[in-house]
Structure formats: C-alpha cells, structure tokens
Amino acid sequence: MSEEPSPAIVVALEIDDPALADRMASLLGGVAGLRLAAPGEAAAITVVSRNRQSSAELHGFDLTPRELDVLTLLAEGASNKTIAKQLGISVHTAKFHVGSLLDKLDATGRTDAVAHAARRGVINL
Known part of the structure; x- marks a missing residue:
C-alpha cells in the first residue's frame, strides 16, 4: 500500500x-x-x-525596484555576471545599476553599499 x-x-x-x-x-x-x-x-x-512604500523609500533612499533587486543580489555576493544572468539583463546594465547604487548609497564599493543599506534597514542580512 x-x-x-x-x-x-x-x-x-x-x-x-x-x-x-x-x-x-x-x-x-x-x-x-x-x-x-x-x-x-x-x-x-x-x-x-498594493501601493506600499518600499523600505528604501522609508529610509531615505530613492532606489528603483530594479536597484533593490540588484542590491539583494549584491548582499548575496553575486558578481555582475551573476546579477545579469539572474535578472535577465546585460552585464553592462548590471554594472550600470551597481554604479547607480554606489552613488545613491554614497558607498565606496559593493560591500560598503550592502553595509550602508543594512544599517539603514533597506535590506536585512
């Protein structure tokens, strides 16, 4: 049975x-x-x-939904190539989003961007 x-x-x-x-x-x-x-x-x-503010908006960052996707993947340690593959975008576009995140988060690098976002509550590690 x-x-x-x-x-x-x-x-x-x-x-x-x-x-x-x-x-x-x-x-x-x-x-x-x-x-x-x-x-x-x-x-x-x-x-x-439905029409909820993102955690990035609540914490003073004007991040797009795509930038939040990229930030999440950065927090997982993803490379630009991996980010591109996961999101179905080109590596060039992934690099553009990473650069935009660094500017918006006033970060010196990828790890610094993730640390800034985590400290401000935009992402949870």
Missing part, C-alpha cells in the same frame, strides 16, 4: 510590480508542496502588495 502525496498548498500572488511578481512566481514555482493559483482561483495563502 503506497501513501498518496499530500495535496499542494495553493498560493496566490497579487503584486503590482510585474518584475517582482515574475521573480516571486519563478521562486515559488519550484517549491515542492506549493502550487501557484490560477487567476480567480481560491488560495490557502494570498500574498498582496
């Missing part, structure tokens, strides 16, 4: 930022035991993000 697998937990995402929604969907899509809800389908868990 074999045991039947448990039904998947159905998760619904309602996120205004299409890039963030796609990223969350790709991350959650590979998790065993979870299934993303179809549009209009009832879900056990619903994640909603």
